[in-house]
Amino acid sequence: MSDIADHGASFDEARYRQVLGHFPTGITVVTAMAGHEPVGFSVGSFASLSLDPPQVLFCAGKSSSTWPKIQASGSFCVNVLSEDQEDVCRLFASKSQDKFAEIGWRHSGNGSPVIDGVLACIDCNITRALESGDHYVVIGDVADLQVLHEGGPLIFFRGGYGRFTS
Ligand SMILES: Cc1cc2nc3c(=O)[nH]c(=O)nc-3n(C[C@H](O)[C@H](O)[C@H](O)COP(=O)(O)O)c2cc1C
Numbered sequence: 001m002s003d004i005a006d007h008g009a010s011f012d013e014a015r016y017r018q019v020l021g022h023f024p025t026g027i028t029v030v031t032a033m034a035g036h037e038p039v040g041f042s043v044g045s046f047a048s049l050s051l052d053p054p055q056v057l058f059c060a061g062k063s064s065s066t067w068p069k070i071q072a073s074g075s076f077c078v079n080v081l082s083e084d085q086e087d088v089c090r091l092f093a094s095k096s097q098d099k100f101a102e103i104g105w106r107h108s109g110n111g112s113p114v115i116d117g118v119l120a121c122i123d124c125n126i127t128r129a130l131e132s133g134d135h136y137v138v139i140g141d142v143a144d145l146q147v148l149h150e151g152g153p154l155i156f157f158r159g160g161y162g163r164f165t166s
Helices: 013-020 067-073 086-092
Strands: 028-034 037-043 047-051 054-061 075-080 105-107 113-115 120-132 135-147 154-157 160-163
Touching: 028 054, 028 067, 028 086, 028 113, 037 054, 037 067, 037 086, 037 113, 054 067, 054 120, 067 075, 067 120, 067 135, 075 113, 075 135, 086 154
Parallel strands: none
Antiparallel strands: 028 037, 028 075, 047 054, 054 135, 075 120, 105 113, 120 135, 154 160
């Protein structure tokens, strides 16, 4: 069963990506205001964490240039992408210097960007960022949350984009 335990030497990055790619995720864009500059990056590692108190989490890569700006702001907004926002995901996964120039958005209650057309948004205050491996596990206290549209979600699975069908 355990290839990692039995064949540790054969475990490599490509295999890790291939196997973990079989776990489907929704896609979010985590945003914040860095002073007057809107910032954000695509995040598939978002998850609900706690109901009492209400908390969520996501993982931020150490190589992200956006995460330090979000951390410095002290708060963030999780934008849940709809099935027709693959282009938004690609834009916010890029290293573009002005990701917000190409899209419509407004400020959330705590001031973070809410992207036009997202299914839901969750405003959070950062409570901690735990270092582990090449990522930080970021935990946020939920300050406000809203469903904005009832459409279907954008799904990421085996390295490609898709839609949810029941
Ligand atoms: C589907 C998808 C999911 C992603 N999930 C994460 C994630 O959970 N955490 C993360 O740090 N980067 C994730 N990324 C990568 C970042 O969006 C991207 O590499 C990085 O933010 C580049 O921009 P930056 O330097 O402005 O942060 C994901 C990318 C894609 C396409």
